[in-house]
Amino acid sequence: MEPPKRRRSNTRARLLEGALEVFAERGFHGASVEDICERAGFTRGAFYSNFGSKDELVLALFQATTDRLLEQIEALLPELASQPGSLLDAVLGLLDETAPDQRQWHLISAEFTLHALRDPDAAEALNKQRAMFRESLTRLVEQITETSGLELTVPAEQFVRMVIAVHEGARSQSLLEPEEVPAGTLEHTFLPMVLEAVSRPSR
């Protein structure tokens, strides 16, 4: 049928990778198609042979990133769920583990969030992804609470939402002021208190 796609798919991957870097540096609007191609080592010919437009690439990039993220999560879940560490170590560990380059990830993520706040289609895609992400975290929280004899006094998902909110808000501050707010400071100072407040021994 269609055997020889190795060249093409490799090109696509390199273009996506280049786009990720350039988007992080200059934002979606700030990066031209040419910029992306240059970074990936191609000309625009390659680009338009693989994508219809920059918007299409943005969407593809989001999907690719999302897929990879969810895979990673699924891979990490069993390990974290059965580890000795505390609940919060597992959850925060997952949040960090899946974003090796905090800065780049935050830039892209913020950029796409902003995009989603303006474009309903993007919003739907993003919300779907975030829902799956939350679900994984929620399952993790539920597993650990069960096996460690704890019980939450609020729905696990609500708790997860709070952890995510703190994580994102705190990361923003850490990136803006690395000196004053070393990464993880706020999370590790305050989240244990929240957990303490919403959990009790079960049974």
Next chain:
Amino acid sequence: MEPPKRRRSNTRARLLEGALEVFAERGFHGASVEDICERAGFTRGAFYSNFGSKDELVLALFQATTDRLLEQIEALLPELASQPGSLLDAVLGLLDETAPDQRQWHLISAEFTLHALRDPDAAEALNKQRAMFRESLTRLVEQITETSGLELTVPAEQFVRMVIAVHEGARSQSLLEPEEVPAGTLEHTFLPMVLEAVSRPSR
């Protein structure tokens, strides 16, 4: 000396206002100078007679917005500090009061934060503004804790940082999913617990 500046300054103000709207809709990069002028009811002639470039306008807009924000805060502080409500009501009230249009404010704010993460000059300006903002909040917190016989077990500024982180993270979720996360939900669910955990009766 230089009497007739009324026309000019009014034009500047309208351009800034137009820029605010257009930036919120399309982002800094996505909005052209022409877009801004059109929104304000001018042509590019007026723009370049008032600003050197779009970057210069962005900076001016940031300064103007910042100044107005800090003024508002200073005006609200005494009232809030001496009000009957709780500490958190005062703090969250201040955070909300100063941003009548949550959505637009968040968009602009996120946009500028993203800008600052890429441009050291913008970062310095933003950090300076945020520092002043935090300082006001910190003073408010200190005043209220004192007069209400409370004592914090962590530095007030650290507590304020946490409140801000939660507020920003939560607002992002609220704007993305207004149905699932009505504005204020996370803050009002979890922040009282945090406060409870880090405060005790003084003396």
Next chain:
DNA sequence: TGTATTCAATACAGAACTGTATCCTACTCC
């Protein structure tokens, strides 16, 4: 080995945007 096909490079046309230089209008001040 020859032929067909895939895919990226190149060349090109057109649109959008920026910034400047000039013009025109309306106010200011005498």
Next chain:
DNA sequence: GGAGTAGGATACAGTTCTGTATTGAATACA
């Protein structure tokens, strides 16, 4: 009421970007 000027509109030149049409090289396959 007339000269001077401030400030916005208009016209224009140059750049940058996008998207398409064509070309050319490498690969698959017979």
